[in-house]
Amino acid sequence: MTSASWLAAMITPENDFDGAPLLRKEFTLEEDHGAVVKATLRATALGVYEASINGVPAGPDVLSPGWSSYEWRLRHRSYDVTALIRPTTVIGVELGNGWYRGRLAWHGMSNLYGSELGFFGQMDIEFADGHVQSVASDASWQAGLSATTFNDLYDGQTIDSRRLQQGWAEPGFVPGTGWTGAREVAFDVGRLAEPVGPPVVRAGVVRPVEVFTSPGGKTLVDFGQNLVGWLRFTVQGEAGHTITIRHAEVLEEGELGVRPLRTAKATDTFILSGGQDSFEPTKTFHGFRYAEVTGWPGNLGADDLEAVVVHSDLERTGTFECSNELVNQLHRNIVWGLRGNFLDLPTDCPQRDERLGWTGDIGVFAPTAAFLYDVKGFLQDWLLDLAAEQKAQDGLVPITVPDVLKYCPQPAEFPAPESSALWSEASVWVPWALWEAYGDLSVLENQYESMAAHTRRVEGLLSPAGLWDSGFQFGDWLDPDAAPDQPWAAKADTAVVATACMYRTAILTARAAGLLGKHDDEASFEALAARVRNAFAEHYVAADGTISSDCTTVYALAIAFDVLLTPELREFAGNRLAELVRDNSYRVSTGFAGTPFITHALTDTGHVDGAYRLLLEEGCPSWLYPVTMGATTVWERWDSMLPDGTINPGEMTSFNHYALGAVADWMHKAIGGIRPLEPGYSRVLIQPQPGEGIDWASTSLKTPHGEVRTAWKYDDGGFRLEATVPDGVAADVVLPDGARHGVTGGTHHFEAALAPAPDYEVSR
Template identity: 65%
Template sequence: MTDWSAALIVPDQDFAGAPLLRREFALEAGHGDVASATLHASAHGVFEAFLNGQPVADEVLSPGWSAYEWRLRYRSYDVTALLRPTSVLGFALGNGWWGGRLGWNGGRGYYGSDLGVVAQLEITFADGHVQRVLSDGSWTAGPSAVLANDLYDGQTIDGRRVSDAWLAPGFTGEGWTGVHAGELDLGTLTPYIGPPVRRQAELAPVSTWTAPSGRTLVDFGQNLVGWVRVRVSGPAGTEVTLRHAEVLEHDELGVRPLRSAQATDRFVLSGGDDVFEPTFTFHGFRYAEVDGWPGEPAEGDLTAVVVSSDLERIGQFACSDDLLNQLHSNAVWGTVGNFLDVPTDCPQRDERLGWTGDIAAFTPSAAFLFDVEPFLRDWLRDLAAEQQAADGMVAFVIPDVLKYVTKDDAQATSFPAPDSTAVWSDAAVWVPWALWQAYGDRQVLVDQFDSMAAHVRRVETLTSPTGLWDTGFQFGDWLDPTAPPENPILAKADHGVVATACLFRSATIVAETAALLGRAEDQAHFTEVAARTRAAFAEHYVGADGHITSDAVTVYALAIVFGLVEGEQRRLAGERLVELVDEGGYRILTGFAGTPFVTDALTTTGHLDDAYRLLLQQECPSWLYPVTMGATTIWERWDSMLPDGSINPGQMTSFNHYALGAVVDWMHRTLGGLAPLEPGYAKVLVAPQPGGGITWARTALQTRHGRVAVSWSTEGPDGFSLDVELPEGVSGLVRLPDGTEREIGAGEHHLAGEPATA
């Protein structure tokens, strides 16, 4: 932790929401060579820091978005190599999440109206002397080449104003002013836990053509998140415009799903050779519409830059079915696009919020695909801070900007006054538990236990006298495909059944967490809550014939996977689940609540063939329908695009929304055959269950203990063959499709069994 002496400084003028700030200084003499130099920096807004004309790091959009009221993160940089006898420290600021638009009602600046920077450069000399260069009243501020910037609407850059002169000693720029102290509680400054946002990849266009409107359209071949870097030459003052969207409709850019987000970048040419990169915004897009270009773009003039939190890819999967491989790729790209500092719902429209329900559903999948532990532990700190300020309530979104949106405009959301909500608020419990299972570090449980317990304790106060959680607003099985497009909350699954099942699961997890942490009193309490909830569920929702109230696929899936039914009731629930899936033609009948669990419910009740039929369905609604329609990310709706190529008429339609891709977790464990038998894969379960005509699969994971890999095939002379690789110190239990089991140790193993019959 840094001992802060600096102050937040704010330019005396706004400078179009994109000011530059600078401080020139000389190294103090008489102390020998510089031994080290570290810059600590944060901002209200987003910043790019420079020392002597060089960026101090390759990151963008720092310090990101946190619960600013309680946590303003700062970054620390080793800048020793950049120092000179006379140096210039500079910052370029943009609106970011602090000063830009947030939410769908057009509001902005919910956290504050002024942009500012807090910076502390600590220079240590050979004799131990420390020179500090602090953000204070001696700095100056001036205009940049950025004329407008907003995360939703895009960025405007005037090439005629681009200059690095402000980063050189002796600069005295026209229009530069002073700075003044801004409001900042230095106690809220906290170092990052998660990674910064960085450029991840670059994609060239796969095609460029002229649309019926006469505009130039560019296809980058992949729905991605970031921006387009532009290289262009033309007459000074020429304005080139790029508008971004995820899909085409009627051979033109499909912009309706953006709602009010403009997603448009504008570049004013200098008259020379310009390179523009709009780093104070981001877009969710595959296509760009180009207007005003002098002539036609040439090869290399347009490059899509993929931007994301800097996550390490650790999990791999492939199988003999190309459509499933594309589905898996879509989940990967959906994670990359939406794990941009906070786990957002979507990256393109006027929303991009940290919806808790999405990440509650998807964490097990994300934790296999990438090392998301630091990223989500950072976000969980925000969740706990917001929760503590809201008397234990976990909000719909974290950071909870909706508390300001609805305060300013009661009509800004159609939701009633918020309170704890099943699945969404359960993220307080489900996310840290999934991280514990994936990585085996109980510190996340230590850090989050009070938050986990507070969620369940609040929900206890919301249950009715029957013991059911059947009160208040619920999203329920959000986006059940049988619900009308204009009202996705009208799922078939009863809201009380879903919420009560979720309460049981959360109480059970908190009880198990208390046991792990040696908190006997808490363990006893939450064990009793779980037992009481289970009894209420059985009494009020489960009939003698095993049918569960509302008789929907989701209610059976939750009851089976969460352990609310056992023995004969579980068998009956499994049979009824299969009947409903069959009656639905093996098309999806679940939304956010049921989708992560339906294939597991089928598999564990002995209906593996039915799970595969559901997974491999290509007709809408299904996981593979979007793949057949050319999707390269997971869609928000099962039918975000209709079979005729038109966009779903619903007001809420995203083409990059990872939640419904949670089935990849089942693919890793059941099709791939790789699951943790102990948290963090200290012991591994290798239990592939082939089916659906799939003839081979390969799954690998870089665990905290080393690389684990599983591959199987039904194509060899032995029928079913299996290869397993375990690192030192890790053992495994192999369960072959014929039911035989065997313990294995570290090393490489080849096994064979009876041919799969599924």
């Protein structure tokens, strides 16, 4: 739809109505054109909207149009509403603050994008004779009061059911006292964009597993799963009676653990009408497992309410299961972490006063995400925002996208924003992960300018020696050996981390240029990569192979990114990495930078046993420690909850952060044995690499060409593998004894004479 075809205007109510106004437009169908054959509603908002036709929701989406870089992209959605059209029809719209006007980030600021809510919509009705009747938002629309008296994504929603106006979105409703008109506001339709990703929807329901009384006498509800969404219920009580519900991810000393929320109130308030009231606060969302309910009339039971799970509408594509139930729970935790944080954009966490699109998190998690779900459109949409923010900042990829932090005050001692290794690298690493997963060259075509602009900008930041050794870096953020209040204080030298990341970025950008036929760029970026690689070798690799700062992260990155110059240096790095992991009793010693790559680095240098022991360790810090503590999502810190059940004293203590769950990429590829030999899995490598502690595993992936499945087990002292390959796809199968087989579509069975390694005891 071109801008010329829009008849709509951006409108805002003459009265703000507590930040949650209703808008309505009643109209009659034009006559003498025959039957209605198609009716389409296109809508968007400055804020969030819910649209209905004659009182029926126009679609299943919630929190639309989501959060984009509003300065350049305001997405609109289209709805086929043909079945809802009547001779007299009402378009009804509920507005809320959402990301546009609500509180964002931890600075306590609202209205960062604008101070007025707005709606922009148009219904086009096509008749049998080809005539089209268009009904568009303009000053003729009416605006009124909703039952919502307060709404904020961080702080919650208040609904006073005494203000509910029955039938307001249906024909024949007569607006009473308090209803006003709407006025048109200036708006550039050039900002309108078709969404590339899916909408946010109600994706499921979770019932309580327990309702109980806390030591302090509070009524608490445990849903058994840390999730993202809200509560829904029907209740009856005295008019004016108030029910208050607070949300949190964990308990501490038997009470709701709200300190990790920082300033986010995460509280919904419901005021009863005296009749039967149904409540669902769809203008906010919370990250929670537990709810504290105050004021419930009578005794609250587990059947009285339910949690509605909310996230972007994604198709599940990958599965994993094995003989170790703790590992299975870890994998489920990773899946739930993705679901909770893929709410319109990839966020760091869904519960506290943050919930931002941190680039570093998705930069390392994208391969895992692209295995578990079809995230192609979801991440492509986000990458368009990244490119828009980057273009406005002279090639600088901000640390969050959308970049709301540019509107927030920063301490005077903070350096000016600049490219940051790993974080800004998302501009290159995410498109490449999508290319490998889906084999769609248009992803690289659409993002190439962004990829190249980032790489060239960082080239300008390199020292004369070719190192990225200046400016602020997050480095190996949240190294487990760093103090809780010093997440940047990692063992790994930030310049070593940054320079290794730059090498990977330069070589991937060169490969993208080559695929797109930009051979001059390809040669230029290859030369840049070679310069950085040689500088890394000269300044950070000692004659005996030791890498500067001599810790697990620097060896993991050097191996995983192939930055070392010779096979001998790579072998030394693998041995040294395995030694450091062993000397640390297989406890995790890496932060955000090293964790996604360490198991790959161990496996690729012949230390599969070390990778398995690292994965299966249960002592803190480890991937399985949170599982033993009852976690149902991945934590931000290895010890977000301490062994005594108290919450980590650090200011950043989320219990739903997917970044450290990037280990699932290794689980899928090494344990499950599925990886692409060509982008989009047009050729597949099937190579399960079994190790101590796991006796069988089954893994599946819906690729663009069909489903790939593996299932292996130890049986009668041998190794047995069943592998399924889609028709038309060739696969290389490599067994643990080194035997290789080439197969095509179908299900195939293999055996290898390999006894399982003995079990070992893990520390707890």
